[in-house]
Amino acid sequence: MRLDFSAVLHYWPVFLHGFLLTLAASVLALAPSVALGAAIALGRLSRLRLMAVAMLMLIEAIRDLPFMVILFVMFYLPPAFGLRLPAFWIGVFTLSIYSGVYFAEIIRGAVLSVPRGQMDSARATGMSQYQALRHVVFPQMMGYFLPPATNQAIMLVKDSSVLSTITIAELTMSGRIVMTYTVAPVEIFIIITALYWLICAAVSQAGKRLEARLQQRVRRPNGHPAVNAVSAKAAMLGRACHD
Numbered sequence: 001m002r003l004d005f006s007a008v009l010h011y012w013p014v015f016l017h018g019f020l021l022t023l024a025a026s027v028l029a030l031a032p033s034v035a036l037g038a039a040i041a042l043g044r045l046s047r048l049r050l051m052a053v054a055m056l057m058l059i060e061a062i063r064d065l066p067f068m069v070i071l072f073v074m075f076y077l078p079p080a081f082g083l084r085l086p087a088f089w090i091g092v093f094t095l096s097i098y099s100g101v102y103f104a105e106i107i108r109g110a111v112l113s114v115p116r117g118q119m120d121s122a123r124a125t126g127m128s129q130y131q132a133l134r135h136v137v138f139p140q141m142m143g144y145f146l147p148p149a150t151n152q153a154i155m156l157v158k159d160s161s162v163l164s165t166i167t168i169a170e171l172t173m174s175g176r177i178v179m180t181y182t183v184a185p186v187e188i189f190i191i192i193t194a195l196y197w198l199i200c201a202a203v204s205q206a207g208k209r210l211e212a213r214l215q216q217r218v219r220r221p222n223g224h225p226a227v228n229a230v231s232a233k234a235a236m237l238g239r240a241c242h243d
Helices: 012-044 049-063 069-082 087-113 116-124 127-164 172-181 183-218 225-242
Strands: none
Touching: 012 087, 012 127, 012 172, 012 183, 049 087, 069 087, 069 127, 069 225, 087 127, 087 172, 116 127, 127 172, 172 183
């Protein structure tokens, strides 16, 4: 089989428009999904049983349904009540909610992965709760949070391809549009594959750089006496366990 990209590349503005729309939807959905995930995670970790159970039910209700089904519900339900919203913002909103429940479990798991003794040790050295959270708990939590969060961000980008089902001319839809003018499906989807790979690779690289910066920050002396005391105590305990 001989590939010919000349006719397909003639429609590069369509691909560019779809690429930028996919990028915009992914970026606009990412921050709200992390924020929503943090709020849900705090609810799951709450000592109020009613709040914890309500957040668990929300997570299970969304996580156990296909993204396309939720997207269709969000797209067709508002017009049934006389409310019409742009398809793009419905897609961004649905992406945020769907990814938010996954980020919630990632954040909850990261928080629970930090030993409770870290907070107790920090408070015992004279640190306030805010200082302990900022200097001791948060850096360790981020080490557990970043790798799965990077994977979820990549999943969010890939889920954005489903937005084509509600008439959003993102990257996948742009390929289908070009196919109506050219009979070159293989060449079209090779280009689309490369563009999706480019976005996901950039997200993966950003996650790796954040992890590297976090490791450098943890290894660097903080300067706060209490933080150094907690670090020294942790190092002594580590050597004692090793011996």
